[in-house]
Amino acid sequence: MVEEVIELIPQVLVTRKIGTLDLTGGAPELHHKFLDLVGKATALGVHVIDRCNLTILFEPGQDGLGEFLASHKVEVVASLPCYSSANVDKQRGEGVFDKSIAALQQLNALGYGHEGSGLTMSLVYNPQGPSLPPDQAALQADYKRELFEHFGIVFNHLFVIANMPIQRFGSALISRGQFNDYMRLLKGNSSAANLDNVMCRNLVSVDWQGYLYDCDFNQQLELALPGKGRPHLRDLLQSDLQGNIIRVADHCYGCTAGQGSSCGGALHN
Numbered sequence: 001m002v003e004e005v006i007e008l009i010p011q012v013l014v015t016r017k018i019g020t021l022d023l024t025g026g027a028p029e030l031h032h033k034f035l036d037l038v039g040k041a042t043a044l045g046v047h048v049i050d051r052c053n054l055t056i057l058f059e060p061g062q063d064g065l066g067e068f069l070a071s072h073k074v075e076v077v078a079s080l081p082c083y084s085s086a087n088v089d090k091q092r093g094e095g096v097f098d099k100s101i102a103a104l105q106q107l108n109a110l111g112y113g114h115e116g117s118g119l120t121m122s123l124v125y126n127p128q129g130p131s132l133p134p135d136q137a138a139l140q141a142d143y144k145r146e147l148f149e150h151f152g153i154v155f156n157h158l159f160v161i162a163n164m165p166i167q168r169f170g171s172a173l174i175s176r177g178q179f180n181d182y183m184r185l186l187k188g189n190s191s192a193a194n195l196d197n198v199m200c201r202n203l204v205s206v207d208w209q210g211y212l213y214d215c216d217f218n219q220q221l222e223l224a225l226p227g228k229g230r231p232h233l234r235d236l237l238q239s240d241l242q243g244n245i246i247r248v249a250d251h252c253y254g255c256t257a258g259q260g261s262s263c264g265g266a267l268h269n
């Protein structure tokens, strides 16, 4: 079934004239069809984004992954919760910071992150606790300065993304008695101006079985796309989702609070 879903992707890209394929997961590069899918999508002129955890570049069997991504002009988006080793290792595990820095340097050597190279490399920051994300432009300036001064690293953009009150983060808030305060913070800072640009208005999220969701967060919550039956990727060969109702719930305040939040960072600055 998974094979069938992956085979469907290029067909849907062509049929619906979709310009961007955004691949995410624990490590999408580990899927045995990853290279094949990226090759087919880019041959169609589709822009591919790889949400890369960086340390994957040093896993056995992944030799040449950086060169492959560069030769297909795949955009790399990678999480780096801080520009200091102590904070990253605390959040992600011992040694993750050093490996991430080595991976960013390897990607820089291939041309990633350099203006004019056509190889875009962006980093993602989430706050470490129940607070609104800081100003994206100011934090991007700090990241650029610190990573260049200490490690010679350059990158294109920093995406600042709010923590959604769901899954592991939501459970941690509940166990610490902070859930209600965080929801109040998100609701109190919600801005209607962000509604025009929330990502569910122009993307669709597809799970490993091909079922469709309004966004990655609804997918994690198993809030299926509204519609008859359970809308599936193969349905997009027949019709598009233009005008479909978006399934919203309280977690959506995570997208609309403050400067707004999406898979591409702040909605305005």
Ligand code: SF4
Pocket: 198, 199, 200, 201, 214, 215, 216, 217, 218, 246, 247, 248, 249, 251, 252, 253, 255, 256
């Ligand atoms: S969480 Fe809600 S507002 Fe945010 S992208 Fe998903 S459906 Fe849209």
